[in-house]
Amino acid sequence: MNEQHTGHEHTGWQAEMKVLLREPPLLISITVLFLLFGLFIIYPFIKILMVPDAEHWMRALTAKEFLEVFSHTLFSSLVATTTAIIFGFIFAYAVNYTNMPGKRFFQIVALLPTMAPSVVTGLAFIMLFGRRGFITWHVLHLQTDLYGPVGLWVAQTIAFFPLAYITISGVLKSISPNLELAAQNLGARGWYLFRTVTLRLATPGLASAFLLVGINSLADFGNPMLVGGNYHVLATEAYTQVTGAWDLPMGAVLSVFLVIPTLLVFFVQRYYLEKNSYVTVTGKPVAGLIRVTAGPVATWCFFAFCAVLCAAILMIIGVVFLFAFTVAFGADYTFTLQYFREGVVQSKVLLHSWSASMITAATTTILGIALAFLTIRKHFPGRTVMDFLAMLPVSLPGTFIGLALILAFNEAPLELTGTMAIIILGMTLRQLPVGYRQAVAGLKQIDASMEQASANLGANSFTTFRSIILPMLKNSLSVSFVYAFMRSMNTLSTVIFLVSPEWNLASINIMSLADQGFLPTASATAVGMMLTIYLTFGIVKLILRDKINIFDL
Amino acid sequence: MKWKALAAAVLAGTMMLAAGCGGDSSSGAKTEGGEQNLKGKKLVMYVSFHEDTAKELADQFKKKTGAEVSFIRLPTGEALARITAEKDSPKADIWLGGTSDAHAKAKADGLTEAYKSPNANMILPEYQDKDGYWYGTYLEVMSIGYNENRFKEEFEPKGIKAPETLEDLLKPEFKGEIIAPDPRKSGTGLTFISSVLQSMGEEKGWEYLKQLKGQVAQFTPSGFAPAQKTGAGEYLIALNFISDQMLVSQKGQKIHSTIYKDAGWTLCPVSIIKNSADKEVAQAFVDYCLTKEAGEILVRTTNGVACNPDVAPPEGQKPLSELPLFKEYNMEKAGEDKQMNCDKFFAE
Numbered sequence: 001m002n003e004q005h006t007g008h009e010h011t012g013w014q015a016e017m018k019v020l021l022r023e024p025p026l027l028i029s030i031t032v033l034f035l036l037f038g039l040f041i042i043y044p045f046i047k048i049l050m051v052p053d054a055e056h057w058m059r060a061l062t063a064k065e066f067l068e069v070f071s072h073t074l075f076s077s078l079v080a081t082t083t084a085i086i087f088g089f090i091f092a093y094a095v096n097y098t099n100m101p102g103k104r105f106f107q108i109v110a111l112l113p114t115m116a117p118s119v120v121t122g123l124a125f126i127m128l129f130g131r132r133g134f135i136t137w138h139v140l141h142l143q144t145d146l147y148g149p150v151g152l153w154v155a156q157t158i159a160f161f162p163l164a165y166i167t168i169s170g171v172l173k174s175i176s177p178n179l180e181l182a183a184q185n186l187g188a189r190g191w192y193l194f195r196t197v198t199l200r201l202a203t204p205g206l207a208s209a210f211l212l213v214g215i216n217s218l219a220d221f222g223n224p225m226l227v228g229g230n231y232h233v234l235a236t237e238a239y240t241q242v243t244g245a246w247d248l249p250m251g252a253v254l255s256v257f258l259v260i261p262t263l264l265v266f267f268v269q270r271y272y273l274e275k276n277s278y279v280t281v282t283g284k285p286v287a288g289l290i291r292v293t294a295g296p297v298a299t300w301c302f303f304a305f306c307a308v309l310c311a312a313i314l315m316i317i318g319v320v321f322l323f324a325f326t327v328a329f330g331a332d333y334t335f336t337l338q339y340f341r342e343g344v345v346q347s348k349v350l351l352h353s354w355s356a357s358m359i360t361a362a363t364t365t366i367l368g369i370a371l372a373f374l375t376i377r378k379h380f381p382g383r384t385v386m387d388f389l390a391m392l393p394v395s396l397p398g399t400f401i402g403l404a405l406i407l408a409f410n411e412a413p414l415e416l417t418g419t420m421a422i423i424i425l426g427m428t429l430r431q432l433p434v435g436y437r438q439a440v441a442g443l444k445q446i447d448a449s450m451e452q453a454s455a456n457l458g459a460n461s462f463t464t465f466r467s468i469i470l471p472m473l474k475n476s477l478s479v480s481f482v483y484a485f486m487r488s489m490n491t492l493s494t495v496i497f498l499v500s501p502e503w504n505l506a507s508i509n510i511m512s513l514a515d516q517g518f519l520p521t522a523s524a525t526a527v528g529m530m531l532t533i534y535l536t537f538g539i540v541k542l543i544l545r546d547k548i549n550i551f552d553l
Numbered sequence: 554m555k556w557k558a559l560a561a562a563v564l565a566g567t568m569m570l571a572a573g574c575g576g577d578s579s580s581g582a583k584t585e586g587g588e589q590n591l592k593g594k595k596l597v598m599y600v601s602f603h604e605d606t607a608k609e610l611a612d613q614f615k616k617k618t619g620a621e622v623s624f625i626r627l628p629t630g631e632a633l634a635r636i637t638a639e640k641d642s643p644k645a646d647i648w649l650g651g652t653s654d655a656h657a658k659a660k661a662d663g664l665t666e667a668y669k670s671p672n673a674n675m676i677l678p679e680y681q682d683k684d685g686y687w688y689g690t691y692l693e694v695m696s697i698g699y700n701e702n703r704f705k706e707e708f709e710p711k712g713i714k715a716p717e718t719l720e721d722l723l724k725p726e727f728k729g730e731i732i733a734p735d736p737r738k739s740g741t742g743l744t745f746i747s748s749v750l751q752s753m754g755e756e757k758g759w760e761y762l763k764q765l766k767g768q769v770a771q772f773t774p775s776g777f778a779p780a781q782k783t784g785a786g787e788y789l790i791a792l793n794f795i796s797d798q799m800l801v802s803q804k805g806q807k808i809h810s811t812i813y814k815d816a817g818w819t820l821c822p823v824s825i826i827k828n829s830a831d832k833e834v835a836q837a838f839v840d841y842c843l844t845k846e847a848g849e850i851l852v853r854t855t856n857g858v859a860c861n862p863d864v865a866p867p868e869g870q871k872p873l874s875e876l877p878l879f880k881e882y883n884m885e886k887a888g889e890d891k892q893m894n895c896d897k898f899f900a901e
Contacts, residue, residue, distance in 0.1 A: 065899070132786040147771055229771050240774050243630025244738030245892075246658060248637065330785075331805040406638045418644045497635055500644065501597055501623035512626050516603050517781055517800050 013381040020380050026461050030380055037389045044404035052249035060253045073233040076149060077217040080156035085210050088164025094302035096172045098294045109310040112317055114162045115533050117490040118222030119511045120526040124319035125155060147229025155223045164213050170475050171205025174445040177291040205441055211265045212437050215394050218261055221493040234258050235397040255400035262395030323523035339520040344528035353506040354532055357488035360427040364484045365477055368435025373465055376443045394433035398493030401429055406497050418500040426498050427488040435480035442476030478549040489529055592619035594834040599632045600624045601651030602821055606854040614841050620834045629655045629740055636664050636826060646829035647838055652740030653820040654888040660686040665824040668836050672843040680820055680860040689820035690842050691857035694812055695745055696795035701807040703786050716790055717811040722765055729770045730789035732779040737895045741776030741793050746898055747887035748817025752879045784808055796856040815879040
């Protein structure tokens with residue numbers, strides 16, 4: 001738990017520049033990254049910022065309805081993030097610190113909410129727990145109404161707890177058991193041990209997860225759209241300003257408002273969390289140490305918690321399956337493959353989604369780790385700017401990214417609209433922050449002394465990166481790959497404006513089908529999507545074996 | 554600025570050239586069936602109505618002319634936003650479907666271009682743009698729909714009459730059981746409030762809408778959602794287009810629909826996007842949409858009423874001339890007053 005400086009000494013940007021010049025490959029990669037950021041983040045951003053004029057800004061700042069929307073957004077994402085983090089933490093702790101039965105099963109189920117498109121899960125959620133919900137109305141005879149802040153809270157908690165879980169799980173995994181064992185030897189037990197050692201060590205990771213989930217939920221689109229009812233948030237309002245009120249400038253202004261919380265988050269991160277680093281991977285041997293596990297009572301409590309949560313998830317997914325494989329859900333439960341044939345077998349969209357998502361996942365993982373290595377371990381002018389730019393896209397509503405991209409890349413020389421490239425670009429921008437954040441969190445846990453040792457032995461930055469950093473970041477890399485792939489498969493708002501007749505995607509098709517009342521085909525496509533994701537992970541796992549963690553996050 | 558002027562000049566030149574070629578036998582070659590031969594040509598469409606309708610129209614058009622048709626379905630607002638963003642280098646030739654106020658907006662913003670179709674006389678003059686920027690293909694009509702099962706089980710035994718008129722919607726027993734589209738976000742919602750204001754007159758209209766607003770449980774961003782949620786029994790009454798209600802009904806969740814007196818309506822038009830890649834095939838497609846044959850496909854797949862009076866109405870529905878529509882409905886005025894009326898509607 002040593003607080004220390006990493007990398008080279010600070011001596012102003014001139015000194016940093018000198019160091020850079022000594023390593024031309026490093027200089028080149030930094031320059032290339034800045035150019036890419038300039039072209040694909042800053043340029044589209046400026047392009048869309050030029051759309052609104054002063055009058056739009058004034059109206060957005062003074063109109064009561066927009067202020068209300070702004071406060072709704074902050075409130076709903078704050079409560080949902082809090083519960084998602086609590087759920088995610090309990091889940092991650094249960095998976096990493098107990099010997100509860102069915103662990104593997106829980107781990108797989110917990111990923112489902114991220115894998116299934118929110119359009120169908122949202123509808124299934126309403127059908128189970130809504131006004132005429134199967135559980136709430138038919139079984140329990142309750143008068144519930146999910147439309148509004150409460151339903152949104154529940155839906156977002158379920159939707160975002162997997163992200164919290166995998167991020168926190170990564171943090172818990174990297175806590176070296178020897179500290180806990182030492183505490184135990186000194187007499188610490190149970191709650192006291194948890195509170196004084198484990199929780200303390202996990203705090204920076206928790207805060208980081210909180211911020212990540214927080215900005216994701218700020219920009220969330222699918223859930224507020226489906227269960228928000230008359231409760232509007234910025235992401236949906238920005239979208240409907242564009243598509244409903246035909247007011248592109250106002251949509252852009254509202255989207256920019258979402259950047260404000262992200263800026264806050266960014267500074268909190270920079271100036272508070274970075275001061276409290278807890279390095280636990282020091283290169284000293286820890287192998288063979290067995291992690292302290294929770295007692296039997298605690299284990300069974302954890303088991304009950306995970307079981308209830310997973311049951312709720314499975315019910316929601318179950319309804320999607322029922323929709324997909326019965327003639328008419330609610331009226332005729334005869335098994336049929338007709339919808340599966342229409343939505344999956346005879347459709348090319350899943351293949352498109354798969355290709356685009358695979359490329360995106362690979363790109364964001366590699367780019368994320370490269371960026372994290374540069375911003376955490378290297379000192380160069382513009383480091384903070386790079387850090388900020390890598391995080392910026394997460395806060396923007398997907399539709400804003402999509403619109404900015406078509407405004408920026410519709411004409412020669414960079415005419416990308418109507419191609420697969422622009423879809424991948426949009427997805428990559430959207431997922432990059434998660435990949436980057438995961439890599440940062442992973443890197444921060446690793447003591448820089450090992451890299452310094454490598455450097456002392458004559459390795460340059462790239463060799464150190466490849467043979468020291470990469471192997472130690474297996475879990476972070478796995479998380480960002482798995483998560484980016486799943487999210488890209490069912491991202492909706494980002495690609496709404498990017499798909500074309502030639503390159504349509506499964507997620508868009510699902511929304512379009514549901515929108516036209518073809519729920520069974522939409523559900524069948526969603527099932528096909530989940531199967532594709534699991535199959536892909538299975539195959540990747542078979543190929544890479546121990547080089548990647550997929551279901552054991 | 555200079556660039557735009559140049560582009561306009563090139564465009565004008567191309568147009569004159571195209572017009573000159575009109576009489577040329579090679580470009581306007583007819584096949585045996587009297588159709589144009591457009592083999593090898595490509596047509597790209599943004600479609601803002603049901604996918605299966607568009608697919609059938611595209612297939613038939615391909616069969617007749619040989620042109621390859623590809624399309625993607627985009628809700629009205631998304632299509633408009635996309636066409637706006639792509640205006641300097643459009644990626645589609647045709648915008649098919651959506652609401653006529655949106656097509657009127659596209660015309661006003663210079664996103665679409667005029668075309669005098671030789672088939673224009675096949676549809677009623679009031680259902681096409683006077684300058685030829687857009688042509689109506691079929692009509693969507695507002696309706697009050699209620700969930701039959703829920704009404705029979707929960708309301709009928711209490712001696713409550715089924716909701717069939719606008720006034721019925723104000724009854725206290727229906728409070729919190731009505732779901733309607735949001736006029737700020739959905740063309741259906743806007744059609745409703747604008748037609749009420751125009752048919753009842755400002756004063757009575759506002760009085761009615763204020764009372765109705767208190768009765769409505771949820772305003773949805775999508776025009777279709779009310780039918781779907783009413784079908785599922787979440788709400789008793791849906792206030793949206795009859796074709797959406799009939800679609801849900803046909804899938805087994807029975808909704809009883811009534812076109813009320815002075816019902817609002819909108820058109821689903823077709824427009825040619827300005828600077829589209831291939832004008833000839835786009836124009837041929839517009840011609841095709843106005844024919845009786847296309848009208849029959851539209852009616853069969855949408856339950857809407859065709860703008861071509863030769864096409865029979867959907868089963869169980871009266872012909873256009875007998876529907877209790879608010880004939881004087883002024884869509885352009887509805888579009889102009891949109892912001893003002895929506896603000897007033899949602900103000901406390």
